[in-house]
Amino acid sequence: MSFDYDLFVIGGGSGGVRAARIASSQHGARVGLAEESRMGGTCVIRGCVPKKLMIFASQAPAAAAEARGYGWPDADAGSFDWPAFRAKLHDELSRLEGIYTDGLRAAGVEIHHARAHLVDHHTVALADGRQFTAKHILIAAGGRPSLPGIPGEELGMISDDLFTMDRVPGRVLVVGGGFIACEYATILQGLGADATLAYRGDKVLRGFDEECRQLVTHQLEHVGITLRLNANPARLDREGAGVRVTYEDGAAESYDAVMFATGRHPYTAGLGLENTGVQLGERGEIVVDEWSQTAVPSVYAVGDVTDRVNLTPVAIREGHSFADTVFGAQPRRVDHDLVASAVYVRPHELATIGLTEDEAADRGPVEVYQVLFRPMRSLFAGSEIRAMMKLVVDCNSRRVLGCHIFAPEAGEMIQLAAVAVGMGATKEQFDAAIAVHPTLAEELVTMRQPVRRGGATV
């Protein structure tokens, strides 16, 4: 049977773009790709990239405060010009979108600016009615924000809205305690909003190392964010130009804006999966095997729509591995066990690779090496805020199972630690590296005594 394409990709985000480009340019496949919105997907248009640029923008007042501590008494960030910044931000996103589009075209991929759905195991239909057959179909449709399902929630914003809002709100409530809630509350507070973060648990960032969760929770308060822990909104009501929030315990507060950061779900609605044998899991994710193949041999899925590890570099690696496996005769699997990540809160980021202390201790005997200190730079400027580095070491193999850093630019540091941890480095191999002085990262190779031992005996 002949097909219009060797591969049809649904979704022009991190995973889909990489898969399409590699299959076409490196493995000679005839590739079509449909994108219903802007090329680049969540990361480029409404996630990692604009978020990080806004983190940079939001640091100006803290940078001015630090400058005053270094002998610049008049340093002052002045007032933030949101419309000017927003215009520049969107110019940058358009530039990146153009790069993604040009890169795909140069690779020989045919782009269809339309929504797509599956008609059967080898056929895709576009919103304009055209249909294409393909030997393989890759679903890389990403995820969408989830709302909590409470009355009045339509009055709240979602993460996409941060980049297009008319003004920086005066009083803003961010609901949630995950990556997005922590980063967005930090950004909004830094830009001059009076931010409150409401989280239903007692510490933010569930799933991270417990001490790190404590430190981030403390830092959010330290930078002036009001924390409402063990609290959850029960309903939202319009109140003039603002929103009245009633919490589950009956308390009520008024805000100029509310933003929900209550998780994301795989975006499978309307994909036509009912026309196929593709299976969905409990969380609505497309179920795939280690090769990203669904229950239908011709249909694969990568990225957030599979809800494995929802990070851009993971989606990219999954897309690349799929293309190499299916079109390059180079079978590649993605190891989802050892993925580094960073939460871009300020002034200290939280970055991590490997197991938390509790996870490691559940598996066997561990030693914990840890240092809590006031970094030279911020201490001199008058800040008491502490950084932390922690290595969790397997007592038997001596391997470093987990590395957790709470410090300025921790995301930059964990990238390098991830190489060593991924290679199975032992604590003694960390120690063998001579320190670079004076740096923050030198603490990672100078911790000599464990602060505690623990874990299951095996």
Ligand SMILES: Cc1cc2nc3c(=O)[nH]c(=O)nc-3n(C[C@H](O)[C@H](O)[C@H](O)COP(=O)(O)OP(=O)(O)OC[C@H]3O[C@@H](n4cnc5c(N)ncnc54)[C@H](O)[C@@H]3O)c2cc1C
């Ligand atoms: C606010 C925010 C901040 C983030 N920050 C980071 C970060 O700092 N670091 C990090 O690693 N990750 C971050 N992430 C996660 C990261 O953005 C995602 O993991 C990544 O974008 C997933 O890539 P993907 O290819 O699976 O999906 P996406 O990038 O979401 O791409 C899916 C694309 O498919 C299109 N599409 C969907 N359905 C159809 C259809 N039927 N037809 C045609 N097109 C369709 C969509 O329009 C979209 O463009 C962040 C996410 C958010 C929301």
Ligand SMILES: NC(=O)c1ccc[n+]([C@@H]2O[C@H](COP(=O)([O-])OP(=O)(O)OC[C@H]3O[C@@H](n4cnc5c(N)ncnc54)[C@H](O)[C@@H]3O)[C@@H](O)[C@H]2O)c1
């Ligand atoms: N720096 C980064 O790498 C980065 C940044 C942003 C997002 N991301 C990715 O995007 C994903 C989604 O981020 P996220 O922060 O939306 O999700 P998340 O899963 O990290 O956090 C969701 C939060 O919402 C809370 N929540 C869920 N349902 C709720 C409800 N009904 N009522 C009240 N609270 C509720 C949860 O307890 C949790 O604290 C992340 O898991 C991550 O994979 C990564």
